Amino acid sequence: MVPTIDIRSLHYQYFEGTPSVLTDINLHVPSGSCAALLGPAGAGKTTLLQVLSGVVGSQFTTGKADGRILIGDQEFLPIPSRVLFPEVGYLMQDVSVQLSGIKETVAEELAFSLDNLGITGDERSRRVSAALSEFDLAHLAHRAPSRLSGGELQRVALASLLVSNPSLLLLDEPISALDSMAQQRMVSFIRSAKRTATVLLSDSGIDFALAVADLFVVMDGGRILFTGNRNQFLNSLQSFSHLLPISLWDEVLSQSRRMTVDSRITRVFT
Amino acid sequence: MRFDVGEKLSATLFLILLAIILPWYLNAALVLCLLIARSTVPSIRPASQVLRRRFRQLSGYFTIVVVLMTLVNGLLMEGGTQWEVPGGFSISRVGLEFGLRTGMRLLVIATSLLLFFGSTTIPRIAQFLQSAGWPVQLVMTLLLTLHFVETLPDRVSMIFTAQEARGAPVRANMFARTKGFFLILSPLVLSAIVESIDRSMALELRGFHRGTKLTFDGETAAPGRMTIVSLAFLVLSFFCILWIILQWFQQ
Numbered sequence: 001m002v003p004t005i006d007i008r009s010l011h012y013q014y015f016e017g018t019p020s021v022l023t024d025i026n027l028h029v030p031s032g033s034c035a036a037l038l039g040p041a042g043a044g045k046t047t048l049l050q051v052l053s054g055v056v057g058s059q060f061t062t063g064k065a066d067g068r069i070l071i072g073d074q075e076f077l078p079i080p081s082r083v084l085f086p087e088v089g090y091l092m093q094d095v096s097v098q099l100s101g102i103k104e105t106v107a108e109e110l111a112f113s114l115d116n117l118g119i120t121g122d123e124r125s126r127r128v129s130a131a132l133s134e135f136d137l138a139h140l141a142h143r144a145p146s147r148l149s150g151g152e153l154q155r156v157a158l159a160s161l162l163v164s165n166p167s168l169l170l171l172d173e174p175i176s177a178l179d180s181m182a183q184q185r186m187v188s189f190i191r192s193a194k195r196t197a198t199v200l201l202s203d204s205g206i207d208f209a210l211a212v213a214d215l216f217v218v219m220d221g222g223r224i225l226f227t228g229n230r231n232q233f234l235n236s237l238q239s240f241s242h243l244l245p246i247s248l249w250d251e252v253l254s255q256s257r258r259m260t261v262d263s264r265i266t267r268v269f270t
Numbered sequence: 271m272r273f274d275v276g277e278k279l280s281a282t283l284f285l286i287l288l289a290i291i292l293p294w295y296l297n298a299a300l301v302l303c304l305l306i307a308r309s310t311v312p313s314i315r316p317a318s319q320v321l322r323r324r325f326r327q328l329s330g331y332f333t334i335v336v337v338l339m340t341l342v343n344g345l346l347m348e349g350g351t352q353w354e355v356p357g358g359f360s361i362s363r364v365g366l367e368f369g370l371r372t373g374m375r376l377l378v379i380a381t382s383l384l385l386f387f388g389s390t391t392i393p394r395i396a397q398f399l400q401s402a403g404w405p406v407q408l409v410m411t412l413l414l415t416l417h418f419v420e421t422l423p424d425r426v427s428m429i430f431t432a433q434e435a436r437g438a439p440v441r442a443n444m445f446a447r448t449k450g451f452f453l454i455l456s457p458l459v460l461s462a463i464v465e466s467i468d469r470s471m472a473l474e475l476r477g478f479h480r481g482t483k484l485t486f487d488g489e490t491a492a493p494g495r496m497t498i499v500s501l502a503f504l505v506l507s508f509f510c511i512l513w514i515i516l517q518w519f520q521q
Contacts, residue, residue, distance in 0.1 A: 055471050085477040092475075097468040100476065101417045102396050116477030160476070 002167050002198055003072030003087075005029040005052070010067035010078065012051060014060055021047045023222045025067070029215060034190060034199040036209035039219035040243055045202035046093070048219075049170040052200065053090040054080035071168060086117055089166030089197075093173045095157040099145050106148070106156055107132065107141040113164040131159040151182040158189065169193055171201040175208050187211050206237075206244050218243065273313040273499065275390055275398035280503035282386045287510035289378035294367070297374035304381045305329075316388040324423065325388045332380045336373030343369030392416050410473060414466045425461070429454045 010025035022044050029035040037045040050056045052071070056063060057079045065078040071087070092098045103109040110128045119127070132138045135155045140148065145156060154177070161169070171190075175183045190199055190212040203209050209216060216233035218226040218240050225243075226236055237244075273281070285304075289297055308314055308325075316322040347365030354360050392413060399409050430450060433440045440450030496504075 050471075053475060055475055058474060059467075059471060083474050083477075085475060088475075090475045092468065092472055094468065097465060098472045100473060100478070101469065102392050102413055104391065112478075113476045164477070 001072060002031045002196065003074075004031045004070070005035075005168070005198060005200070006070035008068045008070075010051070010065070010069065012047065012056070012063060012065045012079065015062050016064045021222050022051065025224055027217060027224065027227060029198055029200060031198055032194055033214040034194055034201065034212050035215040035217055036213035037200065037202040037217050037219055038204070038206060038209055038240075038244055039225075040204060042221075043219040043243075044222040045219055046172050047222075049090065049172055049200060049202055051079050052084075052168070053088050053170055054083040054085075055090070057081040058083050084168075086113065086164035086166055088168045088170060089161035089164065091157060091161055091169070091171045091174055093176060095150075095153045095177070098157040099153070099160070101145075104144060105142050106137060106145055109145050109156060110137075110160050110163050113160060117164060127163045131163045134162075135159040150177055151179065154178060154182060155185075162193075165196070167197050169197045169199045171199065173202055173204065175203070183208065204244075273311075274497065275394050276402075277497055277499045277503070278313065278386050278390060279398070280500040280507065282382045284503045284507045284510065285382040286379050287507050287514070289375045289382075291510055291513055292378075294370040294374040297371075297378045301374070301377050301381055304378075304385060308385060314385045314389045321388045325384050328384055329381065332377055336370075336377050339373040339376075340366055340369035343372070387416075392420065406478070410470060410478065413473075414469055417469070418462045418466065422458075425458060426451070426454065429457065 005027065006029075007025050007027040010022055011020055012022040013020045025044075025048065027035070037043075037048060039045055047056065051065075052069065057065070057076075058081060067078045069076040069079055071080075071084070099109055100112050103112055107128055110131050111124055114124050114127060132141055135158060137152075137155055137159060140152060140156075145153070148156060154174075174190075175186055178186060187208070190201070193199055199212075201209070201213070210230070214229065216226070216228055216230065217224055218233075220243055226233070226240065228236065285300070288300070292300065308316075316325050341361075344361035344366040345359055347368060348362050349364035350367075351363040352360045353363075395416065396409055396413055399412065430440045433450065433454070438450070439446050440453075441447060
């Protein structure tokens, strides 16, 4: 089942007495949609994604949280205290760290999550083969992960997430290190992933988000400043010009902004 | 001849203990035997070109350390026959022997460890620990540490290159290299800590830490079986320990 995400009055601080890294977060992400968390560095985007994945609750036991998180029918008061694997797939910003570092081939790397789930035999082989072909990695199946290029690493990292069939995908700045071809592939991937998963991604610019997201969330200083759909976001863009760098800025701010942006995005990403 | 990880590990333990017992000339012979074995026994050949190069480099460094250690002890210690050397210094036989004894021990221990880690990949070590029933947390910590050690030379080289690009002569000579290494020590450690945290998060996010037994090969991990070779090395190691204890009592 593809989950709905509902966050109510979430506050989080890594240590008691230190400033909150997330303050009064309220967010509703419908099932099967893609929400883009936008904002400058230090806005709290990564922390919010990590809180949702459960890794913050699991690893930072000194943290202090308040509020409520609902992921599908699972309620967490205030935040998940264990990693939500395999329901959640989390793509880290640095994909070289994402890979286990203990597998000798790409195929084995993809099977890592399945091994941890105890999935063996034909099912394991079938899932690995499917992921290899879906991400055009079949020719790299027996190559060492340490000998892959940046774009290949990204594909392996994504494929390794999807083999465990997560219903919630959390992608932390997924295009920060990608060339334009790889960005195109990422757009196609997210569009198709929305059929089987709810997607939350973070980005510091807006071009990529405009190509894939249904819901736009602008964050700064650990707070949500804006939540809205595409039209609402485009209409309010000017208020966030100091927070969101954009290569299409002039066009966005022009009279025919929506049409121009749409046509540019169509040209760039399809 | 093929050795599994358990056999190699028990052989390494035995060699380390043997190094403590044997006199320096037998330790020197042992180092030669290990170097010949490295080229002839497939199981202990370095696993890659990079590891082969590192083995050569580190062996070179350790040999230099042994030579320096022997000379310094020869110069500083007194006793036995004294040989005059230019510059008004004298080298004592007792000092040289002490230096050689300690240095050759170090060389045997270093060569054994280098042969083990050079010929055994991290996944194989992890798999072995897993089948031996080690706790998941311990395996994870060890993996992160080994990964850091494995990537250390590349990290140092990367930071040196960046420093050179900014005009710092960090590779100019031995002194500059040593000074440069101390300067990058704290950023190196900090970056290692940050990466270890990220990597442990990533491993956990991919179900590494679910409380179930790890299954690196996609099958239920078979309980570790002790081979005759492992058992033989462990028995020999036990006798070495006994011998060392007896020597202590006699002294």
